[in-house]
Amino acid sequence: MVGIVLVSHSEKIAQGIRDLSMQMASPETKILAAGGLPGGEIGTDFQRILESIQKADSGDGVVVLVDLGSAIMSTEAALDFLDEDLRARVVLADAPIVEGAISCSVAASIGGSLEEVKAAAEESRGVSKF
Amino acid sequence: MKAEQVIQTLQAMNQVIDREAQYLTDLDAAIGDGDHGINMKRGFAAVSTKLEGETSEDCGDVLKTVAMTLISTVGGASGPLYGTAFLKAAQAAKGKTDLNKEDALEILTAAVEGVQFRGKAARGEKTMLDLLIPVKEAYADALDEGLSLEETKQRIFSVMDESIAYTKTIIATKGRASYLGERSLGHQDPGATSSYFLIKTVLDSVE
Numbered sequence: 220m221v222g223i224v225l226v227s228h229s230e231k232i233a234q235g236i237r238d239l240s241m242q243m244a245s246p247e248t249k250i251l252a253a254g255g256l257p258g259g260e261i262g263t264d265f266q267r268i269l270e271s272i273q274k275a276d277s278g279d280g281v282v283v284l285v286d287l288g289s290a291i292m293s294t295e296a297a298l299d300f301l302d303e304d305l306r307a308r309v310v311l312a313d314a315p316i317v318e319g320a321i322s323c324s325v326a327a328s329i330g331g332s333l334e335e336v337k338a339a340a341e342e343s344r345g346v347s348k349f
Numbered sequence: 350m351k352a353e354q355v356i357q358t359l360q361a362m363n364q365v366i367d368r369e370a371q372y373l374t375d376l377d378a379a380i381g382d383g384d385h386g387i388n389m390k391r392g393f394a395a396v397s398t399k400l401e402g403e404t405s406e407d408c409g410d411v412l413k414t415v416a417m418t419l420i421s422t423v424g425g426a427s428g429p430l431y432g433t434a435f436l437k438a439a440q441a442a443k444g445k446t447d448l449n450k451e452d453a454l455e456i457l458t459a460a461v462e463g464v465q466f467r468g469k470a471a472r473g474e475k476t477m478l479d480l481l482i483p484v485k486e487a488y489a490d491a492l493d494e495g496l497s498l499e500e501t502k503q504r505i506f507s508v509m510d511e512s513i514a515y516t517k518t519i520i521a522t523k524g525r526a527s528y529l530g531e532r533s534l535g536h537q538d539p540g541a542t543s544s545y546f547l548i549k550t551v552l553d554s555v556e
Contacts, residue, residue: 260424261382264421265432288525289424289426289429290469293470295429296429
């Protein structure tokens, strides 16, 4: 099953989106929250992102969702430090992190491929709220 | 410059960043998320501790330690940006135990390319590149023209002053300040300012 990593500047945002997503996803779906700095401060933690990606992978790949700015750069830096093998099946989704997480959690839990799960997240970009 | 002096320069960077952390944070509070000084201080303090146990004579090893520490500890955009800069610098310095002025250009060029690669930014977007690219060009010109060390330093300091002033005149289109649009005008870029302090520390340590 495709894993999902949520990268936010805030530990609470990442954890909250994980909780929200798990309501929709099957219990065995691997959704990892990689938010904030070790002390609970606001920021993005390269090491936490790296380890979350490694843990989220069960062989089918990982979709990473990010909030802003340094979340993207810290994630891209983390990708550079993955084994080539794992690196080849980790993708960043260009999607809003809340809606994207819900969409791709569902796609992952019904057994979607890496491309399908990424696409599910990115489709949520164009969905109107009203 | 031998690895030992590279380490001394990096320790001096920590002192400068520590001293200027509040100033960097104040600049960032005006147009960003107000954490640049705090983040840089945390990162360089970790670098300083890490380097106390650094025994390699390979300048590349030293710079790589710095890169990994900054990427892991800074916590803001400057972590992956400066981290990648030092990582590319480390690759350029790999296997060298005594850096000369040509090596310095190679290392600086690699570092600036690292920032461009990671940040996907160009000149004129109110980022650290608005200082780093002119500095790299000024240094390359100074080497070409065969300027003395003192003349080279003067040239770079004057380019840095112009660059810092220039960041006040442009609108941010990258990073958190881009959310402010035109309201970022008139403010000095915190990233360019931290780059100023790092380059200044290098210049001050070369004799």
